[in-house]
Amino acid sequence: MKFLLLALLFATGVSAATPQTIDNSALLPPIRPDSEVKLEYSPGKAIGHPDWLKSLILVELNVETASSNRKFSGMAKTLDHLAETGVNGVWITPLHAGGHYGNHGIHTINKRLTGPGSDEECWNRVRQFVDECHKRNIRVFLDVISWGVREDAPLRREKPEWFTGEFKKEWDGWLFDWSNPELNEWFIRNLVQCILRTGADGFRCDCGPNFCKYEPYREARTRLLKLGRKVIFFSEHASCRRDTFDFDQNAFIPGPARNRTKMMDCDSLLVNNIVDLVRSGAQLGAVDDYSKPGGTERFYAMMLSNHDSKGYSSQGDIIAFAYQAILSPFLPIWFLGEEWNNPYPYRRVPRRWLYDRKIDTGARRENREFFETVKRMIRIRRLYPEIFEYFPDDHRKSNIAKVKVLPPWFRNRPEQLCQPYARYRGDSAVLVIPNNSPIDGNYTVTIPYELLKFSPGERFAVTDLLTGNVLATGTAEELNKFDLFVREGRLGVCLVAPAARPLRR
Template identity: 25%
Template sequence: MSTREGDPFEVWAPDRGRVRVRVGGADHPLRPAGGGWWRSDTTARTGDDYAFLLDDDPTPLPDPRSLHQPAGVHGPSRVYDHTAYTWGDSAWTGRALPGSVLYELHVGTFTPEGTLDAAIGRLDHLVDLGVDLVELMPVNAFGGADHGWGYDGVLWGAVHEPYGGPDALKRFVDACHRRGLGVLLDVVYNHLGPDGAYLPRFGPYFAGETAWGPSLNLDGPGSDEVRRYVIDNALGWLRDFHLDGLRLDAVHALRDSRARHLLTELSAEVDALAAGLRRPLSLIAESDLNDPRMVTPREAGGHGMAAQWSDDLHHALHCALTGEDHGYYADFRPPEVLPRVLRRVFLHDGGYSSFRGRTHGAPVDTAATPGHRFLAYLQNHDQIGNRAQGDRMAARTSTGLLACGAALVLCSPYTPMIFMGEEWAAATPWPFFASFTDPGLADGVRRGRRREFAAMGWAESEVPDPIDPDTRRSAVLCWDEPERPPHKAVLGLYRDLIALRRARPELADPRLDRFTVEADPDGRGLVLHRSVLRVACNLDGAERAFTLDRPARRVLLTSAPEAAAEGARVVLPAESFAVVDTGGPAPT
């Protein structure tokens, strides 16, 4: 329920004895309207700046359901009219998640300008790459001068003004749709950021704590309106901004003991909206639970998410390609882990997790669950940005192994996701950064970051200052890299892999019960079976020969020109892959 032209000003503040709205320098009383809601006799006009005053507190507060915050998270809200924007995507019928390739994009570092309008100027690169869906990291209003990751948002329905505000997001989505690109948005409902978190002053929105801040009240007194707040926010992004889906951040932190979980309720409402809009809408969960019920259909007792991120797939790939085995990578060290996880999705599917110190997860029913319900990726914002220096995989892995990793992801039965710049092995890091202006908060973030990595053996001088503007600037993509070696060759390989995935539907076949992986005992040689296609990967530092189960007819794509196939024998140079067509009817 957001304020728009001609509507009364409304706000949910169940525990307050008096509420006023300040518009144009004048204060107007609101009257109780039932259920903890307050409503004014004054009506809104597009462009009006307004703020609420609670009881006798003289501090004007932004609207919890604000759609526009031109003066930042501490300033007044502005009445915004969704109908004023003229859309140009009437021919857009949507983009289904199965078979698609995703591209994770952070607006503030995708271009030097760090705006949605500037990002539009680079969309043709994504079209040429072969991307189907762009996943935007959070664009909700967050505290700070300008730049940050976006996961510390405090006004969930307003587009961060330094990115361009609400009209800029609509222009971006419009531009994507005209190019055949769908758009997903990362949303954060599990906590509030530390700067501008006024929401709890209005009502019982939060109860308890998460590792990042106060935990959403989903099952306590007053939680009916809190749940409605989340669902209405999600539906608003999809309906009013023409988005094609949402990525739900860290849903394991949504503590909900009700008989019907918030995620189940949300997926039902989104499906209903999709039917009305006549285009697919996808909900993708980030979950640390390794619980297949996340993506099990509601009618089968699950939450009905379209997909979830699979960090186990990432960890297995990362460990095999980089050799890192510290922290949570330790369980992924054995050579049999990568082929197992490629086949089964989760390593921790009921067994012991040394990092957690307990058993964890549950197995995926590979006969009933399609692979497109799990996202596979070599890199993402967390797995890069939560490293001390934000170093990408390209900083510690050869281009040959990066190519093998790309082949394993893009030729797998899972939904592939690429992190921006990965497609050309970008040399720029992507460290954590923020721009908090409060000196105490800024210093707390700085010290907390250094303390976290000091426990891992990093010297203070080795950890970038997250508040220093140069840290953000270091993360901005360098757009002349793709034209230079070795980046140009990596980009060409990514394009070729995605094109082959489109040309040969076998590579996107999500049926896990028809997907097999052969692996050498040392785990350095793998062959994926994709119907009549074989994807051979040599992760070793020396040449390796593979004996296929069927004679090779031709090599469709390889990262090494000297790769050779004769009969059922394929010889690959060190750190290379080949996609081989064995021809004939597909195996049954």
């Protein structure tokens, strides 16, 4: 039994001297009042990003499938799980009456999620949920719908002049006429009111930048700022931003034709060279302006999965998860359950959208090794914010560079391996070494001292961040390379830093 326990601890990257499970909740950045939040402006931009955006790790969830009672009041255990994981942002699928992404308008509330009562009582329950999130240092982003309303929505009968007369059959609803000034003002006022009444931290803008385009969102954001609220808005599709969106959910536009209709379960950073992709900005652009150079904005997201996905993207593969999202220079997004590969319960029907997949946090124990490894990768991101929360004004200038490795079993075909990379800042670097080959073995890694700032004769230590073991020490002249054992399908993650500096844990 003792041998089995030690083997499990080694496999998960948890040493025998530490607890068997990792809890990252203490590493979540504290939520400060808006008056203490600094807005960071990029050159030529009129609206600044709240400084907390750099630390965002975002998970989408549907309250009906993630709650113990299908309501906001039953979300406590899920929020505790997210804090333990190290997640500090939740994107909530629509809470408006009408259900799912069909709706009755952003002024309405879905009482299946809140329980019965007056509208005021129901909105107060959403506010209580947001307060519970904030107590755990988790920010909340509400999904807002701009295409129109469902066929049975009262708004269609009350304000027929707000609609084009076009019925969208696949969405079972009527399209808004965004040329109507009254509709625009109503939408803006309700966006502002929704933030003020719930205390939420911003919006995910469904279908953005399509339908209402940028102006209503930008005006709502401007009014909120005048009222002291420093929030973020992010669009569904790759956009031109236009002082409206901080980032895009679907940042990647796949293929040479930039197919804007394809909803990716993104694997771009596995099938392309990640460093070349970042440096060139390839596949990062805007669906409403293909002439816009890719990768020129500050923030881009790596979405592993969302409610539209027909399954989890990584499927328990830590390379697909951490190499692409957690350790890369992107804001990570995934649908709740990806972090432990939530079991798929529908055995007799075709694969269904993640939107309605039941979330069973008790099933984490079935994939405990993967979940603990995900948490350890997130912990690394949290412990070294100066490296992982550095986002230059131009994403193409991100602090990522190629690392030279020599894998003995692929000496003649290194192109089949994912590109090892370094994330660096000042005198330290975190090296990310993926082994997507079918064989365990030693990598010979060349230390990229050219990326670091240090004094002649300064001694460095190479530390395995998954085990805490020091692998090698020496000056740059003495220590040029080191060997790292990486198991098949795993990541090696090492810190190169001054030897005198204590390791963060």
